[in-house]
Amino acid sequence: MRSGFRLARIFGIQVRIDWSWLLILLLVTWSLGSSFGQVHPNWGPATVWGVALFAALLFFTSVLLHELAHSLVARARGIPVQSITLFLFGGVSSIQHDPDSPGVEFVMAIVGPLTSLVIGIVLLLVATPHVRVITSATSATQGLAQLGPLATILLWLGTINVVLGIFNMVPAFPLDGGRVLRSILWGISGNLRSATRWASWLGQAIAWLMIVAGIAMVFGVHIPYFGTGLLNGLWLAFIGWFLNSASSQSYQQIVVHDILEGVSVERMMRTDPPTVPPDSSLSSLVHDHVMGTDEVGFPVVEGDQLVGIVTIDDVRAIPRDEWETTTVRDVMTPFEKLITVGPNDDGAVALDRLTQNDVRQLPVVNGRFLVGLLRRRDVMQWLQAHAERFRK
Numbered sequence: 001m002r003s004g005f006r007l008a009r010i011f012g013i014q015v016r017i018d019w020s021w022l023l024i025l026l027l028v029t030w031s032l033g034s035s036f037g038q039v040h041p042n043w044g045p046a047t048v049w050g051v052a053l054f055a056a057l058l059f060f061t062s063v064l065l066h067e068l069a070h071s072l073v074a075r076a077r078g079i080p081v082q083s084i085t086l087f088l089f090g091g092v093s094s095i096q097h098d099p100d101s102p103g104v105e106f107v108m109a110i111v112g113p114l115t116s117l118v119i120g121i122v123l124l125l126v127a128t129p130h131v132r133v134i135t136s137a138t139s140a141t142q143g144l145a146q147l148g149p150l151a152t153i154l155l156w157l158g159t160i161n162v163v164l165g166i167f168n169m170v171p172a173f174p175l176d177g178g179r180v181l182r183s184i185l186w187g188i189s190g191n192l193r194s195a196t197r198w199a200s201w202l203g204q205a206i207a208w209l210m211i212v213a214g215i216a217m218v219f220g221v222h223i224p225y226f227g228t229g230l231l232n233g234l235w236l237a238f239i240g241w242f243l244n245s246a247s248s249q250s251y252q253q254i255v256v257h258d259i260l261e262g263v264s265v266e267r268m269m270r271t272d273p274p275t276v277p278p279d280s281s282l283s284s285l286v287h288d289h290v291m292g293t294d295e296v297g298f299p300v301v302e303g304d305q306l307v308g309i310v311t312i313d314d315v316r317a318i319p320r321d322e323w324e325t326t327t328v329r330d331v332m333t334p335f336e337k338l339i340t341v342g343p344n345d346d347g348a349v350a351l352d353r354l355t356q357n358d359v360r361q362l363p364v365v366n367g368r369f370l371v372g373l374l375r376r377r378d379v380m381q382w383l384q385a386h387a388e389r390f391r392k
């Protein structure tokens, strides 16, 4: 995972905030504050910015509810959910693996946009009396100006949630709409891989349309519903670019997953990794092992038992003048906390463990006996060596 902090635990699911989210919170608050300031010249700056910040926070709460809907359905269908992260482009649920059946994927994907639509429609219904105020005024601007802070928030939040629901239903994989499309194609063809390929091609095509439309907006072209101008255009192009890379990446992941399925860890792992004894000091670890190699993690072995793993990061965390007196055992990750694989485990499972736990290597063990080490690059090298299978 990227950098950020934990916010809360909701229904046992960890909610995280990525640092990039602070940027989007700032942008949304700023953009809301400047338009509220224009529409309500009678509001003081404290009211304008207070209402803007509150509305922005409520908006991200509804994004969180959208993600919670995905996560809770996933968990109800037996798929573990690690966390929900709010970041620059909204929210993302870290769901352990894709659903095993098109029906589950369909429900899991569609429940998010449905949540946003329901929130939006309910808020707009509550705001209906205020909408009458606007429509009976001489102009929309004048009508909006008559609204108090609460009505302003209700109307904006309602509208933005409806927009969010509709945007997520755009059939651009890996957006929710693209997942819905994939589940339907998967259901019809029975072939997940070709369904993913079609959904991600469509996703990339839509992403490129967004990029082209965004650039056109920068040069003053007016796009219906999106408007025109530098900032709007750049933002649309930026979202398009993000969607394009997410789309091609998720397709590659499926392909890689597919290839690694049925390939045992044993065939990819390094069989004789350099090991270190737990009682050696950090300075001898650095001199005898770290220097002169590009290895970053070393299994710690005592007798014939694996007792832990020590990485360069563990060493770096200790001040240099304490390397002489600190032992490997003091800084290593002990066996009990290690994420390991067995030699006969599936390559796809191993890759999931590497990526989900964000570790660079997995000790391959038989009980507590170290059989080998599977590093990310071993997997990459194996894939490169067997690249012809990519083309099938």
Ligand SMILES: [Zn+2]
Residues within 6 Å of the ligand: 066, 067, 070, 112, 113, 168, 176
């Ligand atoms: Zn969603």
